[in-house]
Amino acid sequence: MKSEITYFKINKFGFYNKKSLTEVPLFGGYEHFIQLFSNWLKKQENLGSTSTKGPDNSGNNIYCSDFYHDESSGNFVITLWNEMSNVENKVLSLSRSQSIGNSTVKEDGDENSIIGLPSYFYFIPKKDLMLHVGLPQSSDNLRSIKQYISSYFKNLSKYKQTNSDGDTYYSDSEGEDKKCQFRLVWSKYTNQAEKKSLIDKAENISKIIQKVHITKYETDDRHLVRKGWEKLNNAFNELIPNFMSDDDDSKLFKDAINEASNRDFTISSPFKCDSHLIKKIINQYDQENENGSNNLIGFRTKGSSKTIWLSDSIIKTKIDLDIKSIDKKLPTATVVFIAISEKQEEILLPVYNEDEDTMKNAVNQ
Known part of the structure; x- marks a missing residue:
């Protein structure tokens, strides 16, 4: 099965003091999450009970349809089911009452169905690395995993406590408010050389190009x-x-x-800028496109008809994974884990420097 891998360097994962700039979480790191979340997930009756959204949170629900943790490597896969309208004139749905790990998908919906799309995330804690695994008919909503894990810790974990005044605080020891908050912060791996080349050409930029892809849901x-x-x-x-x-x-x-089913718009406008402005645009683009935006921004320089797209600087790998397409079945978390693990060395090459045994720099979001 064809896939597209996007890479994220995890800078913070856990509960950190609100005021200090400590690099190590006070509690709630990877190991705590794996243990607490997997135990919580086992107690859930069905898919419909896996939403971590609190009563005060807005937006669509996100559910965990599957989870796999490999004890030997420490790596794990989370498969989310994102409630949303669907694309390409097809409605995909999972039954609200089906068991976690059941990959049966339907192309219609009823009152007991959750209409949406899956998304797959592969974590390598020892490298502080997260892979978004894009598969056919999967969601590119990258914020969903941050929202889901953060909501779990804030709303459902044992760390959530209440004082005598009814105020909520978080602590790993009863009765002690550690003045902390959960943070999941990542950086997207990008090709810095391509960005530097564009910044160096800032004075020669003559046009800005915006391409928008709108999908009919x-x-x-x-x-x-x-x-x-x-x-x-x-x-x-x-x-x-x-x-x-x-x-x-x-x-x-x-x-x-x-x-x-889809519409594409391309808008071209005269544009002049300097290196300061182009840096600002690049940084803003990186932040906004963390969510898998369908908007593309590019530039043309004087005397050239070639468009330099900012999206081309994001490091992605297209690779065939050993995942068989089965009618009305989604790949399980275990299947995704095995498929990624079998080609992990090849998959990590774009961001891993074998000689220095270090990861390439990622751009902060």
């Missing part, structure tokens, strides 16, 4: 109406010339717009 009665999509339809309809407005071609054009 399938939904059902339980989801909000796609108001944004309808506004786009209206805007496209206004593009039809007056002389076509009443004929059959106009109707065919409108029908094609309404039935399209």
